[in-house]
Amino acid sequence: MVKTILISGSPRNGKTESILKEMDGELILLRNLKIKHCTGCLTCEKTHKCVIQDDMQALYPKLENADVIVIGTPNYFENVPGILKDFIDRTCPQSFSEKLKGKKLMPIIVGEMAIEFQKRVTKNALECFARAHNMILEEGKYFQNTLDF
Numbered sequence: 769m770v771k772t773i774l775i776s777g778s779p780r781n782g783k784t785e786s787i788l789k790e791m792d793g794e795l796i797l798l799r800n801l802k803i804k805h806c807t808g809c810l811t812c813e814k815t816h817k818c819v820i821q822d823d824m825q826a827l828y829p830k831l832e833n834a835d836v837i838v839i840g841t842p843n844y845f846e847n848v849p850g851i852l853k854d855f856i857d858r859t860c861p862q863s864f865s866e867k868l869k870g871k872k873l874m875p876i877i878v879g880e881m882a883i884e885f886q887k888r889v890t891k892n893a894l895e896c897f898a899r900a901h902n903m904i905l906e907e908g909k910y911f912q913n914t915l916d917f
């Protein structure tokens with residue numbers, strides 16, 4: 769069976785979460801977790817581990833056990849919100865250990881503007897994330913959210 773993990777990068781219970789809740793897989797709400805900024809120490813380059821002890825430690829094995837990693841995120845200035853960027857930065861140990869290699873990365877992007885602007889979030893934030901981990905970037909799904917949440 770394909771194991772899917774659904775990561776919500778939205779700081780609130782809004783459109784992104786409602787889309788992810790319709791999908792199969794384990795839903796992770798970053799807004800409920802304590803994930804500190806990467807400090808750039810690069811200890812992980814040698815140890816393949818992060819020295820920061822917070823909720824990210826429980827996410828590392830979850831990511832490694834998944835076949836498909838869905839990243840659901842609102843469009844914030846054609847990038848991802850800070851809480852999701854912190855999560856991405858903290859996967860640095862796994863880029864050195866190559867533990868996420870070959871997994872599928874599926875973007876789900878939600879924003880107010882036309883779809884072409886939503887695709888820029890993948891370009892600006894997720895293409896490099898996928899490349900750095902040797903993950904396979906899937907086509908993704910893009911939503912224009914014209915409703916108020």
Ligand SMILES: Cc1cc2nc3c(=O)[nH]c(=O)nc-3n(C[C@H](O)[C@H](O)[C@H](O)COP(=O)(O)O)c2cc1C
Nearest residue numbers: 778782783784842843844845846878879880881913
């Ligand atoms: C700080 C901020 C920046 C935003 N920038 C954009 C943007 O550049 N383009 C866009 O289409 N929507 C932008 N939006 C709108 C959100 O992407 C949109 O409301 C989204 O549906 C919110 O998702 P959520 O309901 O999961 O929080 C922005 C919203 C905020 C709060």
